[in-house]
Amino acid sequence: MTTPRISHDVAVIGGGQLARMMQPPAIALGIRLALLAEDDDVSAAQVIRDYEVGDHTVAADLRRAVGDAPVVTFDHEHVPTDLLRGLDADGHACRPGPDALIHAQDKLVMRRRLSELGVPCPRWAQVKTPAEVAEFGFPAIVKTARGGYDGKGVWKVDSLTDLTEPFEADADLLVEELVDFSRELSAQVARSPSGEIVEYPVVESRQKDGVCAEVVAPAPNLDPTLGEKAQAIARTIAAELGVVGMLAVELFETKDGRVLVNELAMRPHNTGHWSIDGAITSQFENHLRAVCDLPLGSTEPRQEWSVMVNILGGQVTDLEAARALALAAEPDVKIHLYGKAVKPGRKVGHVTAVGSELEEVQRRARRSAALLTNGEPA
């Protein structure tokens, strides 16, 4: 890229939709972003001027993209720890830093640490053989410690025969109890280097085939005590692990009235997309404020209810035509497209509706999303 380089405030590693959605609040706050992108036309590279194409596992590529930016943050958690330490040593503040991020990279490290902290988790164990899983007990969930997402690297196992696939790959594995949950929740906080923490309302996340399909903010009919417990867990994890930026704690709400930590993400998260249109300060703005050590913004909802529905690749191939239909059908619903080609099941955007009546808000969001997914109003 021969575009003249300006000085940057924050370098973002990874060119997916999370980096893309950081750009609007960066524009508003006058925060100048640099980007390491996988390719010239990935989601974020379309909308951030100063990007470099490169590989986030190659030190020279990282250095080239980061340039003079004092702060480095992430679209994903896949940058190797030693490279993060290298950036830190060169005077770039990685936020979150490698010692925090490892807990979002490695589920074994995460489970050990959360157990030490007394944070409620499903029963779990590291397993090296199928026999150890059998000893743990069926049915159970087997996971790779690293690299899994959106249902990949996660298996529900009922017997020894289900263990062939998990043990085929040469990966560290853990087993977890199959939690009898009534629903999934997400508790998000933003934390700045100075230790300031703000918390978003706890939301309900509805999965379909292991992928987040719909989020309702705040989680309907949530026991206030359980909600406070979920937020306290998120605050504890953010503070104890030294997270800087957004932290999402995905939780199971069990049928016997507990919350158990499922996963962690140390970046803006799909369960927080509602906040772009539904909160005073979006998760993307608070992520940037946090990594820039700026005071954090109000997490108050703008209206009683927000419903976010993902647009997963479906029948629609011409997203532009579908966009016109959806905008005409629901002039109040906010559409967010990620600049991606449609492939079956691929997240290519989301919609958010806000309002005072949950059923009505949900109906509008689902109708818009259905038009964008299948060309028909659900």
Added chain:
Amino acid sequence: MTTPRISHDVAVIGGGQLARMMQPPAIALGIRLALLAEDDDVSAAQVIRDYEVGDHTVAADLRRAVGDAPVVTFDHEHVPTDLLRGLDADGHACRPGPDALIHAQDKLVMRRRLSELGVPCPRWAQVKTPAEVAEFGFPAIVKTARGGYDGKGVWKVDSLTDLTEPFEADADLLVEELVDFSRELSAQVARSPSGEIVEYPVVESRQKDGVCAEVVAPAPNLDPTLGEKAQAIARTIAAELGVVGMLAVELFETKDGRVLVNELAMRPHNTGHWSIDGAITSQFENHLRAVCDLPLGSTEPRQEWSVMVNILGGQVTDLEAARALALAAEPDVKIHLYGKAVKPGRKVGHVTAVGSELEEVQRRARRSAALLTNGEPA
């Protein structure tokens, strides 16, 4: 620029803050922008990847920036009519088109047309000599037909001696009655090529030294009949002049209860910045929807009151330090910086507060803006 060119949906001519603020809704809607910028580091060029540096009065520069974009729109109204016709002839739809835009470029053309349409205007006349102004009557306002903005090219004249400066330049001039107004209003509508029109609430615009300083949306205590009249005027002008995109009609509310058209702008306008944070669909989003012939979005306010205050270059030279102060002092106020160096009186950003109590909303917005302008609250 050797960055690989992607295909674009809209080319924006001019790299100021209006083009910059089109980028967030373009990102959300998946509308790909190209840009003709005055320089590599102007406001919009910082945040739009595919820009070309060039001169909007040079046909080759326009063509280079527009590339394959089917639609061309504008950050300002300074592109010469013949060049707009050239783009149209080459198959790019200029929105607004040259026949509409001329009314925002030339105040004589505008006054003639509005008078023909029966739209209420101040009494006016074209003048070629100081004697003609004297005949019109003092005190009066003398304006250049073209090129004036933010108080430039506008003179209040009380006697023949005040006419030396206006008649020094070799410019077409008009004279207008000095309107005895109680306040200034702005009525904004968006219009799409298919003729769909949506109207924003009429706002009150408060000027300081000829520059917009503060906007209150909606205009407090506005007589509903007068508000409807202002909106009807804006709709009439948009439809009769064939405006596509945003139209702002700046109006005088006279002390005897009339509205008179002061100026027109056919683009997003300072008096509509409140809509980014205060309306369901911002003026920037509706401008893009309109020029792309997409269905227009809801113009409903998100809360009862929005107050926008401009950040004009003042005592503050370190805008980043001031930003931290302002964010800490008012965590609910939304800050928008334009990526510009601070110069005395220069618009370098704005802030918007929203809420249900006008006085409280105003206090918060003013406090944040004061911190960003002079480093002190108030």
